[in-house]
Amino acid sequence: MHCPFCGHDDSKVIDSRESPDGVRRRRECTGCGLRFTTYERVHTTPLFLAKSDGRREPFSTDKLERSLRIACAKRPLEVGAIGKIVTDIDSELHRLGKAEVESRVVGEMVMERLRELDRVAYIRYASVYRDFEDLDTFAQEVEALRDESSDNPKPQLRLIEDDVPRIADRGRRRRTRRAVSGD
Numbered sequence: 001m002h003c004p005f006c007g008h009d010d011s012k013v014i015d016s017r018e019s020p021d022g023v024r025r026r027r028e029c030t031g032c033g034l035r036f037t038t039y040e041r042v043h044t045t046p047l048f049l050a051k052s053d054g055r056r057e058p059f060s061t062d063k064l065e066r067s068l069r070i071a072c073a074k075r076p077l078e079v080g081a082i083g084k085i086v087t088d089i090d091s092e093l094h095r096l097g098k099a100e101v102e103s104r105v106v107g108e109m110v111m112e113r114l115r116e117l118d119r120v121a122y123i124r125y126a127s128v129y130r131d132f133e134d135l136d137t138f139a140q141e142v143e144a145l146r147d148e149s150s151d152n153p154k155p156q157l158r159l160i161e162d163d164v165p166r167i168a169d170r171g172r173r174r175r176t177r178r179a180v181s182g183d
């Protein structure tokens, strides 16, 4: 659990009570001393994510939060925006009432929210975490974004375009490595 103000990863619980949204905890960051509130749900059944390669792994809000922090690094977001997405997705997933959900579904949930929140974070997340079938699909996504925001000024778009060659390079490197190792 990271402090929403300074990012420090340790806090002490100063109050804890049941609420309709789960266990409400008031926390104090041991780094900067500021206080924040978290809601923790008690889930009776663990939720598993099924990956496209057939592996399964337990759903982890920590892991989800980490991936969001990477995608949102240095973006001018409101305090607590990432935590809110994590809580949101966690409840939506558990509302489905399934023991197993395709990891792609979680990816879509993240994309949906990042798209609203911050376009640059959205593109970063899309390029790293979403299993795009190929670079054409990725190019289509970028194209769609460009169409939508054509009435907006350019700063975010320029960043998106800057990201494309790097992502293309990465795909190329991966293919080269595969060719060399022969599988």
Ligand SMILES: [Zn+2]
Residues within 6 Å of the ligand: 003, 004, 005, 006, 007, 008, 029, 030, 031, 032, 033, 034
């Ligand atoms: Zn702090």
